[in-house]
Amino acid sequence: AYNYSAIWGVAMRNLSFLVLPAIIIAIAGFGWFLMRSAENSRALTAQEVELSPWDSLTSNEISRASASIKERHGEDVVFSRISLRQPNKSEALAWKPGQVAGREAEITFRVNKQGYVSYFDLNSGSLGPSTLIRGGQSMLSFQGELVPALERVNSTKEVLDVLATRGIEEGEALCVPRTIGRFFDDKVDVRNARAVKLDCFYIKNTNSLNPLPSTNFFSRPIEGISVLYDIESDTIIEVNDSYAGREFPPHDVSPDEFHVGATDLRKSVKPVNLTRPEGQNFTIQGSQIVWQGWQFRLRFDPRQGTVLNRVGHKSPEGFRSVAYEIAMSEMFVPYHDYDENWFYRAYFDMGEYGFGNTASPLQGNDCPAHAVFQDVILHASDGSPFVAPNRICVFEHDPGYPIWRHYEGLYEGIPGLDIHQARKNTELVVRMVSVIGNYDYFQDYVFRQDGQLRIRLVSTGIDAVKGVFAKSLFDTSAKDETMVGTLVAPNRVAVNHDHFFSYRIDMDVDGQNNNFSRYRIRPLRQPEGAPRTGLWGVLPQPITTERQAQTKMDASKPALLVFSSENKDNAMGYPSAYQVMMPNIAPLVPVLDATFQRAYFVQNNLWVTRYKRPEIFAAGMQVNQSASWLGLPEYILDNENLENEDLVAWVTMGFHHVPMAEDWPVMPAKVDEIILKPRNFFDRNPAINLPD
Numbered sequence: 199a200y201n202y203s204a205i206w207g208v209a210m211r212n213l214s215f216l217v218l219p220a221i222i223i224a225i226a227g228f229g230w231f232l233m234r235s236a237e238n239s240r241a242l243t244a245q246e247v248e249l250s251p252w253d254s255l256t257s258n259e260i261s262r263a264s265a266s267i268k269e270r271h272g273e274d275v276v277f278s279r280i281s282l283r284q285p286n287k288s289e290a291l292a293w294k295p296g297q298v299a300g301r302e303a304e305i306t307f308r309v310n311k312q313g314y315v316s317y318f319d320l321n322s323g324s325l326g327p328s329t330l331i332r333g334g335q336s337m338l339s340f341q342g343e344l345v346p347a348l349e350r351v352n353s354t355k356e357v358l359d360v361l362a363t364r365g366i367e368e369g370e371a372l373c374v375p376r377t378i379g380r381f382f383d384d385k386v387d388v389r390n391a392r393a394v395k396l397d398c399f400y401i402k403n404t405n406s407l408n409p410l411p412s413t414n415f416f417s418r419p420i421e422g423i424s425v426l427y428d429i430e431s432d433t434i435i436e437v438n439d440s441y442a443g444r445e446f447p448p449h450d451v452s453p454d455e456f457h458v459g460a461t462d463l464r465k466s467v468k469p470v471n472l473t474r475p476e477g478q479n480f481t482i483q484g485s486q487i488v489w490q491g492w493q494f495r496l497r498f499d500p501r502q503g504t505v506l507n508r509v510g511h512k513s514p515e516g517f518r519s520v521a522y523e524i525a526m527s528e529m530f531v532p533y534h535d536y537d538e539n540w541f542y543r544a545y546f547d548m549g550e551y552g553f554g555n556t557a558s559p560l561q562g563n564d565c566p567a568h569a570v571f572q573d574v575i576l577h578a579s580d581g582s583p584f585v586a587p588n589r590i591c592v593f594e595h596d597p598g599y600p601i602w603r604h605y606e607g608l609y610e611g612i613p614g615l616d617i618h619q620a621r622k623n624t625e626l627v628v629r630m631v632s633v634i635g636n637y638d639y640f641q642d643y644v645f646r647q648d649g650q651l652r653i654r655l656v657s658t659g660i661d662a663v664k665g666v667f668a669k670s671l672f673d674t675s676a677k678d679e680t681m682v683g684t685l686v687a688p689n690r691v692a693v694n695h696d697h698f699f700s701y702r703i704d705m706d707v708d709g710q711n712n713n714f715s716r717y718r719i720r721p722l723r724q725p726e727g728a729p730r731t732g733l734w735g736v737l738p739q740p741i742t743t744e745r746q747a748q749t750k751m752d753a754s755k756p757a758l759l760v761f762s763s764e765n766k767d768n769a770m771g772y773p774s775a776y777q778v779m780m781p782n783i784a785p786l787v788p789v790l791d792a793t794f795q796r797a798y799f800v801q802n803n804l805w806v807t808r809y810k811r812p813e814i815f816a817a818g819m820q821v822n823q824s825a826s827w828l829g830l831p832e833y834i835l836d837n838e839n840l841e842n843e844d845l846v847a848w849v850t851m852g853f854h855h856v857p858m859a860e861d862w863p864v865m866p867a868k869v870d871e872i873i874l875k876p877r878n879f880f881d882r883n884p885a886i887n888l889p890d
Contacts, residue, residue: 248296250295250486250495252508253485254282254575255282256575260575261582262303262320262323263318264277267316267328270325276308276579277580278336278338279336279500281303281500283302283304284812284814285300287844298321301321302318311391311392314329314330315336333818333825339579342580347375347427348373351373351425354434356434357437360437361423364420369402371400372401373396374635375395376395377545377550385426385435393427393428394429396425398420399419400450402450404453412453416663418450419663421449421664421666446665451688452687472596474568478568480594487628489594489626490626493508493517498554500554500555502554504525505524506525507522518774520874520879521703521705521874524643524701524703528700529698529700530700531698532797534694535682535694540693543662550821553634554589554632556632557633558631560629565591569593570593571588573585573586590628592628593629594625597623600623601622601624601646604618605617623646627642636659637658638657639658640654640656641654642655648876649875653873657867659865661692662695663690663693666679666685667679668680670688683857692862694854694855697855698783699850700848701848702847703849705776705846708766709766713762714840716757716759716760717736718755719756720737721733736758742841743839743840744834749803760778763775772878777873778804778875779873780851780873784800785800802850805833807830807833807848808843809846816829852870
């Protein structure tokens with residue numbers, strides 16, 4: 199996972215033949231961006247905005263929190279994450295506009311080669327103890343750790359010398375860091391050292407007159423060369439070339455660039471536009487968004503990205519809650535190649551790099567032209583806040599089919615009867631896009647007029663490819679080389695891998711007192727002589743404990759997964775409820791695999807726990823170089839009662855990615871969704887009153 203602006207900065211320094219005017223323009227542009235960010239940050243700080251318990255930290259709050267840590271530990275602190283601490287839930291729910299909200303900053307940081315977490319009370323100005331982090335490490339910082347690693351490794355003679363053995367000159371390659379989990383413990387102290395492994399790509403432009411690097415960075419791996427590096431001790435532990443002294447896969451292959459100037463384009467499609475000539479139907483006041491009966495709070499977190507709080511419906515009887523909080527809890531992307539340069543590649547992208555930190559500016563076709571864009575406030579490794587522009591967009595759109603429809607053909611031809619009824623479908627979308635190395639991930643929260651809320655994860659970007667000898671399947675080496683992936687271009691195999699996305703959904707269906715049930719859909723035995731023997735029915739199965747709630751989906755044993763209110767029924771007498779729906783995804787490797795031990799949350803499609811304030815992340819609070827069995831396995835050890843309690847659903851979606859030719863050179867968008875669907879929450883179709 200990489201920050202492209204950081205990579206670009208290092209690439210510019212490495213390209214010794216780059217013309218001076220281009221460097222001056224780039225530096226001036228970057229300086230202008232920083233200046234504007236600082237000005238925007240000051241402007242946002244000066245705004246008089248009432249803060250709720252769920253608002254993102256302001257620039258002023260980030261500055262105060264980081265200053266308190268520096269006052270205690272000195273100026274050499276590297277900040278990994280400064281974010282809103284999970285509020286005390288009972289106090290937050292009791293808060294009303296006009297009151298001072300309780301707010302704390304959660305701060306993870308590194309100093310003197312140790313990781314700590316601390317909490318800063320933003321109202322009292324008091325700083326809690328600095329607690330040593332154990333069992334894992336905090337997220338890697340781009341400015342404070344990854345960029346220095348890029349600079350150091352790409353300029354060291356030992357690395358340049360091994361690249362030279364491949365005929366690669368200085369400035370023609372760039373080596374980028376990847377996390378290592380707890381592998382290579384024979385070479386480095388994986389529990390305490392901040393270690394990364396860098397692999398290299400050939401970036402020289404195929405046009406000898408163009409000094410800029412090729413735009414498809416990941417398309418030309420220099421296979422077999424790797425560098426193991428300790429960030430905090432600034433030590434290159436090992437430079438390895440697994441092809442030393444023998445033939446190596448070619449790297450000077452076609453970059454397969456896909457920008458407009460590099461592609462023969464088809465004829466343009468005639469414009470198909472969505473407009474809102476009378477304005478938008480949603481209102482944004484501070485962090486609160488209201489639309490078509492929906493009401494929720496929106497904030498942004500360096501690790502989680504967009505976070506929803508206090509999600510529910512406005513009704514004549516008042517606010518009816520659906521969920522207290524919804525956010526990504528972890529990502530896990532393991533590759534399935536036993537090669538010495540690939541076996542360790544298994545990324546916890548959210549917890550190692552930050553889904554929010556890697557969010558990219560939204561522009562062009564990322565969002566409709568009529569979208570409302572929002573800036574967010576993040577922080578640098580020294581704790582200074584900055585404005586990241588256009589990281590969120592909010593918009594309405596028509597998905598292309600009606601929200602409901604019926605045509606009464608029995609009455610066709612009878613005058614005076616309106617036998618066709620349909621209502622236009624409009625959805626509200628809250629979007630961000632995170633770029634984590636070669637992958638681009640859209641995260642959409644999609645609100646519908648029928649009461650559904652969809653958590654949509656759209657994967658696109660570039661397949662990770664391995665350099666090989668085969669140009670086609672007809673080559674003798676192709677059979678062995680494609681055992682772990684698909685030959686998507688000459689000399690490049692896209693390696694098989696998984697994508698797991700875990701979401702934490704704090705269910706508050708009409709209040710905090712909820713129950714979880716599986717409604718089993720089963721065949722029913724019929725009495726002797728019945729005209730049919732193939733009927734099925736729905737049998738409720740109330741779940742009473744956290745361990746019992748572990749759910750593995752099985753198509754042969756269908757069930758509805760339902761969270762219901764203890765205190766609220768609909769007009770028919772059914773408990774007010776929401777159903778959770780997700781695609782079936784399961785790991786295909788043994789549970790004792792070294793990598794999957796650290797991602798044990800993927801063993802179930804759904805976990806349900808009692809709410810506890812610190813339990814936020816499915817694989818544990820700190821997942822970089824983490825130990826096994828952290829997170830959800832720990833949370834259910836006490837096997838607490840789930841009846842009539844405050845419940846949290848941990849839902850995983852994803853897919854096994856077997857690459858194909860159509861993925862290259864950039865992958866078409868792949869959509870996965872978790873659906874929260876009302877089940878007897880309303881008395882009838884909530885979209886029935888939409889005007890024609």
